[in-house]
Amino acid sequence: MLAFLSLVSCCVLLVTVGGWAAYSFINGKVNRIDLGLSDGGSSGVGVANYLLVGTDSRAGTGGEYGDVEGQRSDTTILAHLDKDGTTTMISFPRDMYVTIPEYTDTNGKRHASTKDKFNAAISSGGPPLLVRTIESLTGMQVDHYISMDLQGFKKITDAIG
Template sequence: MTRHEEQGDAGRPVGRRPRALKAVGLTLAGALVLGVAAAGWAYWHLDRNISSVDINSALGDDRPPRAVVTPSANASPLPTGSLNILVLGSDSRSGEANRELGGGDSDGARSDTAMVVHLDAGRTRATVVSIPRDTLVTRPSCPLPSGAGTAPAYGAMFNSAYAVGGPVCAVKTVETLTGVRMDHYLEIDFSGFARLVDALGGVDVTTDEDIDDDQSHLHLRAGSHHLDGKQALALARTRHGIGDGSDLGRIGLQQMLVKALLARLSGAGLLTDPAKLYQVADAVTAGLTTDTGLDSLNELVSLGRSLRELTADRVRTVTMPVVTAPADPNRVVADEPAAGELWASLR
């Protein structure tokens, strides 16, 4: 028997135990390295998913003032000040998935949905104000990437701002209309919205009337429904199968979807299910465009964590008060002074 094969207490050569421990250690180390590599790749992938636009540099200082944030007495690593975010749903048909969901080709893109999300100080309550896309507004001159500027337009449809000048012009038009500084910008396209709903396992909604819209391909009886991503997108876009066929009926459905999504996010157990969390994060970031203040996974996660106390029952949804436009019965204009009072309350 050699020196390395001396018998241990259990009658086995003691030289084999260090080799076994070494194998276990190498296995654990390899698993750790693979786990870190996988986490790093996931972070890199999600971070690269996000597209962004430098709105602050493009608009400069000719904007409404930022809200004055008073520091909380209880210091928190997360932001707690009030915040205004312009959230747009784009009807862009770029990419095969968007063309399929949007119903074929269409030149350019418009803001199919526009919501100003105001987060109260403390981030425990929110007000979501929808701006009808058919609202006639004064569209200001907007800077373009080429260095030129768009011509101002009076009595222009609200959603034309995005069509002529992209996110920068959409933000400038909203700030001109409301007098409220948009701290951030979020835009999601057709496929991104549908993928988010599917990643969450669908959403639950209740409709008060039958919806029969051949254009959005949505046919629902009044009552409660569990919708997948494609159906939820159709609900967000339908207008001809509900109410008077105007954008105002559709807004009510969109606001219902916002609350349904928030309720689903709150109850999805994302923090205890890493696989689902990654699936949802991948769906969100893949169809997302933000301003440069939210264009990293760290910044989005920080925003999301700051909203951990915000539940669906603490979200108030309203529509900017409007009346029929005097010159066009198919368009609306802001109803003053009610609209101005609403925006002043957010300021």
């Protein structure tokens, strides 16, 4: 009986360590950027808002898709996951005319809020300005930002076939 319990304990330990190692490996492959937006709060207990963005960024492709500077948000979807298990998503048209909040660019120059196409937010101020624009449009806090560029889209389509 003691040998059986020892064997079960070893199996549980191996499965636990193996699961943790697999999770750590996969989690380490995710590129993360700090948008510097979080005030420490969240949308609520059991609630999360995800901003899903598909950009036309060509960074790191060596000109494979042409030489276009910067990035524009071709697809922007806000997904609200509620504590009751429902998910609500809204897509924002890239050419929608919106108020883009004031921001300071990477050179330290301050820009006043302006009316422009929705697409101009990420093009002008990167992901942080896009998130702030979404938050000002919806009144909802964005908890997570997920982005895919052209290279990522190509890898997914190639994997699917």
